[in-house]
Amino acid sequence: MKQTLQLVLLLLLISLTCQVTNSQAIDLQKASWQEIVQAADGQTVDWYMWGGFPAVNTYVNNYVATQLKAKYNITLRQVPVKDIAEVVSKLVVEKQAGKTSGGNVDLMWINGENFRTCKRHDLLFGPFADKLPNQRFVDWGKPSVYNDFGTPVDGMESPWGSAQMVMIYDTARTPEPPKSMAQLIDWIRQHPGRFAYPAPPDFTGSVFVRHVFYHHSEDVNLWQGEYEQKQFEKAASDTYNLLTELKPALWRQGTTYPQSPVRMNTLFADGEIDFSFSYHQAEASRNIQDGLFPPTVRSFVFNEGTISNTHFVAIPYNASDKAAAMVAANFLLSAEAQMEKAKPNVWGDFPALDISRLPMNQQQQFIDLPRGPATLSNQELQAHQLPEPPSDILIQLEKGWEQHVLKGR
Amino acid sequence: MFSPVAEDETRTRTIETGHLLLLLTPALLIILVLFGGGLLLGTLQALSSQPFTEKNALTFAHFTAVLADPDFATSFALTLYIATVSTLVAVIASVVVAISLVRCSAGNRVLNFFLQIPLTVPHLVIAISLLLLLAPTGILSRLCSFLGISKGAASFPLLVNDPYAIGILLTYIWKEIPFITFMILAVLKNSGNELNEVGRTLRANSWQRFRHITLPLIAPSLGAAGFIVFAFTFGAFEVPYLLGRTYPMVLPVWAYKNYTDIDLMARPEGIAIGLIIAAIATCSLLLSQGLMQLARRQREYPGE
Numbered sequence: 001m002k003q004t005l006q007l008v009l010l011l012l013l014i015s016l017t018c019q020v021t022n023s024q025a026i027d028l029q030k031a032s033w034q035e036i037v038q039a040a041d042g043q044t045v046d047w048y049m050w051g052g053f054p055a056v057n058t059y060v061n062n063y064v065a066t067q068l069k070a071k072y073n074i075t076l077r078q079v080p081v082k083d084i085a086e087v088v089s090k091l092v093v094e095k096q097a098g099k100t101s102g103g104n105v106d107l108m109w110i111n112g113e114n115f116r117t118c119k120r121h122d123l124l125f126g127p128f129a130d131k132l133p134n135q136r137f138v139d140w141g142k143p144s145v146y147n148d149f150g151t152p153v154d155g156m157e158s159p160w161g162s163a164q165m166v167m168i169y170d171t172a173r174t175p176e177p178p179k180s181m182a183q184l185i186d187w188i189r190q191h192p193g194r195f196a197y198p199a200p201p202d203f204t205g206s207v208f209v210r211h212v213f214y215h216h217s218e219d220v221n222l223w224q225g226e227y228e229q230k231q232f233e234k235a236a237s238d239t240y241n242l243l244t245e246l247k248p249a250l251w252r253q254g255t256t257y258p259q260s261p262v263r264m265n266t267l268f269a270d271g272e273i274d275f276s277f278s279y280h281q282a283e284a285s286r287n288i289q290d291g292l293f294p295p296t297v298r299s300f301v302f303n304e305g306t307i308s309n310t311h312f313v314a315i316p317y318n319a320s321d322k323a324a325a326m327v328a329a330n331f332l333l334s335a336e337a338q339m340e341k342a343k344p345n346v347w348g349d350f351p352a353l354d355i356s357r358l359p360m361n362q363q364q365q366f367i368d369l370p371r372g373p374a375t376l377s378n379q380e381l382q383a384h385q386l387p388e389p390p391s392d393i394l395i396q397l398e399k400g401w402e403q404h405v406l407k408g409r
Numbered sequence: 410m411f412s413p414v415a416e417d418e419t420r421t422r423t424i425e426t427g428h429l430l431l432l433l434t435p436a437l438l439i440i441l442v443l444f445g446g447g448l449l450l451g452t453l454q455a456l457s458s459q460p461f462t463e464k465n466a467l468t469f470a471h472f473t474a475v476l477a478d479p480d481f482a483t484s485f486a487l488t489l490y491i492a493t494v495s496t497l498v499a500v501i502a503s504v505v506v507a508i509s510l511v512r513c514s515a516g517n518r519v520l521n522f523f524l525q526i527p528l529t530v531p532h533l534v535i536a537i538s539l540l541l542l543l544a545p546t547g548i549l550s551r552l553c554s555f556l557g558i559s560k561g562a563a564s565f566p567l568l569v570n571d572p573y574a575i576g577i578l579l580t581y582i583w584k585e586i587p588f589i590t591f592m593i594l595a596v597l598k599n600s601g602n603e604l605n606e607v608g609r610t611l612r613a614n615s616w617q618r619f620r621h622i623t624l625p626l627i628a629p630s631l632g633a634a635g636f637i638v639f640a641f642t643f644g645a646f647e648v649p650y651l652l653g654r655t656y657p658m659v660l661p662v663w664a665y666k667n668y669t670d671i672d673l674m675a676r677p678e679g680i681a682i683g684l685i686i687a688a689i690a691t692c693s694l695l696l697s698q699g700l701m702q703l704a705r706r707q708r709e710y711p712g713e
Contacts, residue, residue: 089673113671193563199655201671256570256654270546272562395671406656407480 028125028322033133036323037072043324044075047313048087049109051080055347063340068331074324079105088114091123091316103318106325111311112149113391115157118314125315127155128326134333139354143224143387144308150224150390157312158329159352161341164301164308164381165207168268168276168284168374172296177275180303181215184275185242188249194274196251196258196267199406200398204261207279207307209401210389213239214307223389236397240404247405257406269293281381282348285372289344298374305384310352335362344372350381448687455680471677475685483657491574491659492643495581500635502582503589508623510590511597524587536580536651543568543576569652576652585638592634593627596704600626629704636697640690660686 026039045068051057057080065076081087087108094103110118118124129135138159140146146153167184169177178184188195198205214220216238222231247254251273258264261278268276269292278284278299287293313332315325331337335358338351355366355378371377388394403409458468475481510520527535542548550565559565569576604626608618646661653659658666660682667679 083669085671085673201666252567252570255572256656259650259655267546270544272546391671398671 026323028128028131028326033131036131036326039323040321040327041073043321044077045106045321045324045328046077046079046104047107047109047328048079048081048084048105050082050084051078052082056349059341059347063346064328064332064337067337068328071331072324072327074327076328084108084110084114085117088117088123091118091318092121094318095121095123099318101318102320103316104320105316106319106321107313107315107328109160109311110157110314111309112388113395115148115153115312115314116151116391118316119151119154119156123317124156125317125319125322126157128315128322128329129153129155129158132158132326132330132333134330134335137333137335137353137357139357142354142385143221144385145310145352147224147387148312149309149388149394150392153312157314158333159310160313160329160332161338161349161352162308162310163279163350164281164385165211165277165279165306166281166284166299166301166376166381167306168278168293168297168299169274170268170294170297172294173271174274177300179300181211184302185215185246188246191274192249193251193253195249196264196273197277198261198264199257199259200401202260204264204277204279205257206394206398208277209239209243209397210307210394211302212242213389213393213397214304214386215239216242220305220386223393224387232393232396236400237404239397240400243401243405244408265292280348281350282344282372282375284374285344286348288374289372293374295373299376301376301381301384303384305386307388308381308385309388339365339369342366342369344370344375348372350378448684451680452684455677455684457677471681472685475678475681480657480663484660484663487574487657488643488659488661491577491581491649492639495578495585495642496635496639498578499582499585499589499638500631502586503593503634504627504631506586507590507593507597507627508619510594511602524590527584527587528591530584532580532584532645533647533651535584536576536648539576539580540569540651543579570654572654574649574653577648580648580652581638581642585642589631589634589638593630596627596630597623626707629700629707633697633700633704636693636700640693640697643693644686644690 026035028036028039031039047060049056049060057078060076060078065078068074068076087105088110091103091105135158138145144162145159148157167177178187197208200206200209213235216235217223251258251267258267261276264273265276265287267273269287276284281299284293284297284299288295288297313329315322315329319325333352335353338353339362341347341349342351351366355363358366366378455471456467456469458466458470506524510517540547544550545562545565545567550559550562553559553565554561567575568579604622605618608622613621644661646665649659650662650665653662664679664682664686667675667682670676670679
């Protein structure tokens with residue numbers, strides 16, 4: 001309710017104050033990169049992003065903001081939001097109201113369902129990604145890059161980083177962890193009460209359900225293009241049946257689930273369960289460093305791979321400072337910015353670049369990054385990546401899990 | 410002799426009321442605009458058929474969808490169970506605490522200080538503390554297995570995320586006892602003693618004195634405090650979210666889940682649940698207000 005109110009107040013403010021700053025002198029689609037950089041000089045980029053991760057906020061406000069000011073005379077203003085979906089629904093309202101310029105969002109951190117909504121409602125400026133010089137370091141041939149949760153990117157957003165699901169275990173307790181989903185399922189059956197996953201729609205719990213879904217799919221890439229609903233329903237109902245059948249073997253006999261990955265990590269650290277997992281490949285190392293996990297904890301990926309996704313930045317159709325937003329997106333993709341972001345003490349985010357495309361000395365810098373004892377190597381991770389299914393599959397699986405597995409209907 | 414003084418008093422009182430209203434206006438405006446405005450916008454969203462789109466019409470569909478959902482009955486029952494049981498236990502315990510405080514150590518500062526601790530600790534903090542204390546691998550369980558009372562985590566009884574909501578009830582009871590105690594303590598300190606002494610001279614035993622003197626005296630305040638606690642526990646989110654089970658869930662958690670659903674169309678249902686909670690809490694608060702009036706009248710005209 002408060003959010004809606006804020007939204008209305010914001011809209012009021014916008015309609016009262018704006019409509020003056022419309023000085024889009026050059027045609028950005030046709031301009032050369034040189035001209036775009038010139039146009040960006042002195043502009044201010046208002047970057048709306050999820051603000052719940054202190055390390056990210058520090059990286060953006062200190063490193064990125066300083067560099068953009070020094071290199072391009074661009075002022076970066078981070079606008080932290082609780083959920084970028086709020087900004088997307090604000091854009092939907094602005095689009096309906098016919099507000100085509102002077103919007104106060106210049107850049108937003110986005111992926112998955114929110115990107116799909118934006119694309120469907122024509123809320124984005126572009127295609128602009130192919131105009132960015134640093135795009136040449138990105139491997140656009142990877143399904144997890146050219147598809148954002150099954151929605152073709154089509155240059156409407158520019159990659160910023162990526163994440164991959166990894167399994168976490170303690171070598172002192174489980175010297176031989178199961179190396180595939182099939183083995184993990186057997187392991188759960190043989191060790192009742194020792195496994196748990198957060199209840200979807202929690203992000204991390206939801207990705208576990210998708211791994212079970214992939215286990216029941218003949219081909220993971222089946223879901224990337226057009227698929228038949230009947231095929232989906234078969235695999236989905238197999239997923240629900242298996243998860244329902246596994247319930248008695250789960251933590252607390254599946255009568256309740258951890259409500260967040262944080263709680264799952266606590267259960268794992270307390271020895272109530274033997275596995276945790278995370279959609280952040282460096283989570284285990286960070287928790288060892290923070291003293292939450294014992295030093296014997298390690299991570300692994302399944303032989304068949306684990307789900308990974310790319311997160312992007314996009315520019316709204318009515319952004320006031322599009323040129324500066326493009327320059328910022330390009331800077332975010334530069335080897336130096338990606339390098340800084342990948343440092344474990346800064347953020348530890350996985351680069352959006354294909355490292356093998358960089359000059360040799362920069363490649364070496366990425367390889368030499370301290371990784372933490374429990375983080376797998378880039379090669380190991382990249383060799384075991386599965387794409388995310390389209391977001392409508394994700395939503396159907398979350399709803400189906402709730403209906404069939406949680407409520408048993 | 411008395412009349413001019415009385416007139417003067419009434420005049421100052423009316424001036425004070427006018428003054429008071431003026432002073433309160435900014436605060437009242439904020440409450441009315443933010444709270445009333447939010448409530449109004451929420452109602453509009455809950456009543457619109459397709460929010461965030463152009464095709465929009467007023468409809469009760471979201472409310473009927475919520476009420477027809479088989480989960481509504483379970484969620485409602487669970488919420489009612491938690492609110493009622495925690496309120497009743499807190500009310501009974503508060504009466505015992507307040508009476509013993511008045512009898513033995515009304516002026517005991519240390520005791521008063523300890524009673525004030527739960528008032529200042531946020532619900533979230535005590536919920537997390539209970540989680541650390543009562544979880545199967547929590548401190549209490551470790552202590553028990555260390556002392557040989559239980560055989561490790563598996564044999565320790567389930568006290569959090571459990572089917573009987575014991576963890577949630579404990580949090581609320583711990584938190585609300587001091588609140589109710591202080592509410593009735595004010596009444597007891599003011600008028601309890603003389604009446605009790607009269608009772609004693611008339612040879613009423615302690616049960617009779619409690620039944621016929623103390624209880625009627627504190628009943629309105631006790632009821633008022635109870636309804637406030639009920640309204641709060643019925644609408645509170647964080648404690649059941651942390652200490653409850655994944656399913657069934659209490660109404661506030663259900664509302665939150667719908668409101669934050671990735672599907673924007675689930676929002677109106679979330680708001681509809683929120684409004685149902687708000688309606689029930691408002692009823693409870695009105696009852697509390699009524700009892701408060703009664704208590705005030707009783708204090709001013711104790712004979713009636």
